[in-house]
Amino acid sequence: GEDVEQSLFLSVREGDSSVINCTYTDSSSTYLYWYKQEPGAGLQLLTYIFSNMDMKQDQRLTVLLNKKDKHLSLRIADTQTGDSAIYFCAESGRSGNTGKLIFGQGTTLQVKP
Amino acid sequence: EAGVVQSPRYKIIEKKQPVAFWCNPISGHNTLYWYLQNLGQGPELLIRYENEEAVDDSQLPKDRFSAERLKGVDSTLKIQPAELGDSAVYLCASSGGGQGAYNEQFFGPGTRLTVL
Numbered sequence: 001g002e003d004v005e006q007s008l009f010l011s012v013r014e015g016d017s018s019v020i021n022c023t024y025t026d027s028s029s030t031y032l033y034w035y036k037q038e039p040g041a042g043l044q045l046l047t048y049i050f051s052n053m054d055m056k057q058d059q060r061l062t063v064l065l066n067k068k069d070k071h072l073s074l075r076i077a078d079t080q081t082g083d084s085a086i087y088f089c090a091e092s093g094r095s096g097n098t099g100k101l102i103f104g105q106g107t108t109l110q111v112k113p
Numbered sequence: 114e115a116g117v118v119q120s121p122r123y124k125i126i127e128k129k130q131p132v133a134f135w136c137n138p139i140s141g142h143n144t145l146y147w148y149l150q151n152l153g154q155g156p157e158l159l160i161r162y163e164n165e166e167a168v169d170d171s172q173l174p175k176d177r178f179s180a181e182r183l184k185g186v187d188s189t190l191k192i193q194p195a196e197l198g199d200s201a202v203y204l205c206a207s208s209g210g211g212q213g214a215y216n217e218q219f220f221g222p223g224t225r226l227t228v229l
Contacts, residue, residue: 043156043204045218
């Protein structure tokens with residue numbers, strides 16, 4: 001079946017790098033996504049990676065994809081207090097490009113000053 | 114450009130009462146999604162519309178939940194009667210749709226439902 005797993009909590013100090021990890025089960029997923037959710041708000045797409053890529057960098061964000069191990073990670077460089085939020089990994093799953101997203105349970109990132 | 118609009122933002126009702134949530138997607142987006150987000154969990158798809166057609170409602174509990182998108186624009190999700198376990202955040206999202214694209218979904222702020 002389709003399943004996405006994430007660790008629940010990560011605490012870092014301001015200025016350090018944060019690495020949030022995710023594993024997924026559906027090798028047919030075309031796209032993998034990282035969303036950010038701040039308290040009381042909806043989800044905001046941070047970045048995505050196409051399944052035939054190994055890495056994608058976007059300013060402070062680096063996404064690494066290990067398709068063999070079905071492992072996705074999000075690295076945030078120079079983490080700021082404003083990065084404190086819940087981060088969700090999601091896969092497009094067997095539905096391909098039809099739009100259904102399968103989300104993990106979210107990783108709460110706490111950034112200490 | 115306005116984002117996805119949802120109302121109400123918060124709703125408190127007693128069990129067995131009906132409740133309705135409204136969503137207005139981003140202008141021009143033909144795909145609309147309703148997700149359920151339980152506390153401490155990621156969102157789970159309830160129903161997806163392409164224009165006015167529900168193309169994926171396999172996760173919608175049809176005994177008490179219903180949804181409509183009559184003119185292919187805004188949408189309403191209804192629960193009747195509500196149960197204690199329905200307490201959650203109901204998220205609406207929209208996308209431009211289309212094949213082959215990464216199909217970014219834009220999310221609204223959600224409606225937080227509390228059933229007492």
